[in-house]
Amino acid sequence: AQKITQTQPGMFVQEKEAVTLDCTYDTSDQSYGLFWYKQPSSGEMIFLIYQGSYDEQNATEGRYSLNFQKARKSANLVISASQLGDSAMYFCAMKGAGSYQLTFGKGTKLSVIP
Amino acid sequence: DTAVSQTPKYLVTQMGNDKSIKCEQNLGHDTMYWYKQDSKKFLKIMFSYNNKELIINETVPNRFSPKSPDKAHLNLHINSLELGDSAVYFCASSQAGSYNEQFFGPGTRLTVL
Numbered sequence: 442a443q444k445i446t447q448t449q450p451g452m453f454v455q456e457k458e459a460v461t462l463d464c465t466y467d468t469s470d471q472s473y474g475l476f477w478y479k480q481p482s483s484g485e486m487i488f489l490i491y492q493g494s495y496d497e498q499n500a501t502e503g504r505y506s507l508n509f510q511k512a513r514k515s516a517n518l519v520i521s522a523s524q525l526g527d528s529a530m531y532f533c534a535m536k537g538a539g540s541y542q543l544t545f546g547k548g549t550k551l552s553v554i555p
Numbered sequence: 556d557t558a559v560s561q562t563p564k565y566l567v568t569q570m571g572n573d574k575s576i577k578c579e580q581n582l583g584h585d586t587m588y589w590y591k592q593d594s595k596k597f598l599k600i601m602f603s604y605n606n607k608e609l610i611i612n613e614t615v616p617n618r619f620s621p622k623s624p625d626k627a628h629l630n631l632h633i634n635s636l637e638l639g640d641s642a643v644y645f646c647a648s649s650q651a652g653s654y655n656e657q658f659f660g661p662g663t664r665l666t667v668l
Contacts, residue, residue, distance in 0.1 A: 476656060480596075484662050485661050485662065488659075491654065491656055493654055541603045542611050547596070
């Protein structure tokens with residue numbers, strides 16, 4: 442069984458500052474993938490970034506980077522230079538090798554303050 | 556071009572009715588999914604189809620029945636709707652394989668009165 446824990450129900454960040462959203466996971470799989478999705482108030486789910494369990498380097502996509510610490514089973518999302526449009530719910534998710542489904546955390550609501 | 560589309564976007568209906576939500580993807584993906592997002596924003600897998608075959612069927616009431624007429628479509632039919640079925644239902648698709656992201660549709664907000 443897989444489990445994702447996001448301990449921050451809500452976060453505030455000043456515009457242009459960096460913010461880290463926490464995610465820890467639990468799995469018995471040796472190979473797995475970790476994903477972050479953004480859900481703005483309009484409701485759609487937007488894929489942000491992916492990290493494979495065997496990737497040696499942390500994933501980066503523009504202003505998003507994933508701080509992957511395998512021994513700690515954490516996959517925190519770092520957003521640099523926050524923008525007002527970053528205000529949204531952020532979900533961490535994982536998928537085990539050979540599995541089709543994503544297991545989601547409960548999400549973190551990020552609010553960017555001007 | 557919309558990658559994953561769902562219709563309708565909003566669905567308001569009375570308890571006891573039967574309704575369907577349609578999903579189509581034009582990404583050429585092999586696998587499609589239905590997720591339910593409850594009022595607390597928690598997302599949970601309901602069903603998954605790979606090449607028109609059911610591969611995931613989580614513990615959902617058998618009033619929910621998915622149907623996949625072809626690889627590009629996965630519809631969700633719900634019989635005898637109950638108040639607790641009110642939620643946002645997301646369709647998603649991906650290529651098979653653990654490391655491929657899932658692309659989500661815009662969601663269907665179902666309200667049962």
